[in-house]
Amino acid sequence: MMCIYDYILCPSCLQPINKNDDLHTCGLCGREKTELEIDEILQLKQDKKKFNKKHKELVGFIKGEEENLNILIKKNSEFKADLLNLEKELLYLQKDYINPYIEQIEQLNYEIGELNRVLRELDNDHKLFVELDRIKKLCDGKEKSIKDLKEKIKKTENSSVNKDDLIDDLSGLLSEILDAFEFPKLENAYIDGKTYLPYVRGRLYRDLGSLAGVTLITMAYYLAITIKAREEDFNHLGLLIIDSPRKNLGAKASEEGFKDEEIFSSIVRYLVKVNKDYGEDIQLIVVNNGYPTFLNKVNIVKEFDGDGTKGLPYGLIDDIKA
Template identity: 65%
Template sequence: MGKKFKLIKLSLIGTRKNYEVIFKDGLNYISGPTSTGKTLILEMINYALGSEKHKSYIELGQSCTFVKLEIEIKDLKYIIKRKLFEFNEPVAVFAWDLESNKFKYLDRFDIDIPSNPKSLTFFLLEKLDLSNIKVAKQDFSFRDLFKYSYLKQTEIDNENIMGEKNWQTSIKRKPTFEIIFNIYDELLAGLKASLKVKNDELKESQTKVNSINEFLQRSEMMDFKTYLNKRSDVDKSIIEKQKELYDIKITGNIKEESTLELQNKILKLKNQCEKLGRNIIEQTQYVNKLILLKNQYISEISKIDFIVEGYHALNRFDYVICPSCLQSIDIDVSSNKCNLCGKEKIEPEIEEILSLKHDKKTLIKKNKELGDYIQNEELNLELMMKECSDLKNDLFNSEKELLHLHKHYINPLMERIEQLNYEIGEANRIITELESNHKMLIELDRIKTLCKDKEKSVEDLKDKIRNTESTVTDKEDVIKNLSEQLTKNLIAFDFPKLENSYIDGKTYLPHVRERLYSELGSLAGVTLITMAYYLAIAICANQETFNHLGLIIIDSPRKNLGADSKEKTFKDEEIFNSIVSFLIEVDKEYRTDIQFVVVNNGYPIFLNKNDIIKEFDGDGRKGLPYGMIDDIQG
């Protein structure tokens, strides 16, 4: 079975150069010290796939403007292009065209809820045959499904795997699990409703295609080949006629002094066009630099918010139970001392907070003023481009006038010159019509691509409905297989004192030692169980009728493990090595079906170098790049 969803290439579009990560089938390992951009890679994948926002990375704001993610969904390739730091801007999607062997613009999609058919999440779900499905009286989202593929560094040990402790985030957790394993009661009804919507959309697109086709048929231009042939013929005709006019000028003893003024004007216009072209390039670079500065302002505002919040948040923690021995702590309510260490709690300085808030207010004002200034500069750029276009038109008209003046002094050849000028003008009119039709061809091509996409989506959805109707998935079998795989994973991880591990049939959450994973009192244990849980779901859902993406992204699997672990039973470095060994074995078995992306600081010596797709050294002295953005200018 081929992958449902596959990462191909991530590109950060920079002002100096582009920064790329190319993914392969199976295991993709990314290694490097702290602050080298490892997690940035994963966050940019998440952002391109519809996350509301990304962190305000300083290097990112100074160097990049867009992120591009090339993906493959059921053997069809797409590129998602999204602007950085502008979280509400729509994304552009390009689809691979087999005939032209290149990506073509498909459409723009909003970062919005899936009920919006022009949203990115709706587009992605449509390609996966899961659009228009309701769960817990809400629209099922691609983000709900992606949670089972992306294990963040901050979530790998947070004792709240899928947000099950908060009803707002938990309400869609169980239905999503059931959709993945095809045991959701309302899945079939949702698929049939989606089929009706897709058929209506397909008919609408086909109507548009027919209308444009009829117009182009009347214009006797049905494809790009016809356009190119006609354009080539007209251009060739113009060149021949202009050459004939030039020959007449050379042999006709034209009085050059009568046209000297106009020739000087033409030369001046050409110089002005050239100078304005350079100014346009400089203005474009200037606007890009202003955008990067605006990104830095946004980053600084986020940083101040974090600091102010930290002042208050750090004083909120009152421990009732000792995290080391799990015994109760005597609390002196009247005291302002820490329950653990007995030291006085430090109250934040009011003046310092006020100063930070004042700085934030100033930055917000500067950010707004800079945004207005950027708009003005972009307007100036548009005016410069318009001025350049006007100069070129003036140049064209002056050159035409020069030709007319030439014919005035060649009386014997006047009739021929007039005829040539008329034919050249007629040819230019034909070119204008051809360009207009060319734009319609481009739009027709885009709508045809959408139609093909929708036709395939309809056929895939029909197949999915037939498979869902003919396949009966037993929930107990799913839970049993998951429990067995979870245990197998934990054994491979060398989980200490492992016993009675299973997936609960009601909550769909992992239990170990007869306790819910979050009640073990061990963050290292939670880290191992969380990874084993995600991997178990991906492996067991590796069937054609199931709906897992076939993608697992894990950030920092070594967290709380190895020599730095605070828990003695998890200090063995072999535990981390066992995790990597297990991933290597799973990769061998499921390479064509499941894609793994793992980010960590370091790797065991037995890991195959071919599986390391990116490695950073933090200083650039070991023949490796410093980090993801490796050319920061000091």
């Protein structure tokens, strides 16, 4: 909106201004105006009239729109009141209205709940039957094991094996094995029938005062039992593990009679013979540092190198670190 100011005092000297309506002279200083300035003033007055007219039209339009807005607000309030009344009436009518499907839906929900309960019971019964079947199979297995044990016990009780004969056979095997081992000064080798311990040279094996002798006798003793058990149903595993059969033998032996390297070679030859004769019934596992040159590679299952200098694995679990 354009504003027009009428000056009473001169903005420069503050003296009263004599109004002059003459378009050709300045109303402030009385200077005579140029034609260009007169045209500009006339144009400004025309613009002023146009702006005043537009202003009146806009004011009138705004007032008309405000009246329309008030009418719309009033109608909106009336519509809201009508809607509220209709909602109240609908609620009132709904109270007395019975949905014909409600009872059917409730019945279906009840039946679904019953079916879910039956399914849970069936699932629990199935788990119970599975567990009963597992227990039954376990019991059947245990009953079979008990039956087998009873048969073995009965068979053992009815066995015609004579204890003295068995001890004599084991004593003969012990003496035979020690002879194959080239046991020095071997004589009077047997197993005592009371203590079941081996004797050599008429003395208990651990009383010989020879560590090398104890090594040989212990190997021969368990070899004799393993070989004899193969012949009868003695429930022996048929497995014998021998660790370091060369211990206390050879050049480092403390006793002169056991320094001969041929003793160790004889042990290896006999073990190879046992494997050849009874390989189907007996499994021998021998662990030792080194072996004779005559040993066939077929009899060597695995080689290890504890020093890590021979290009062999360090051990069963080869985790050596450089």
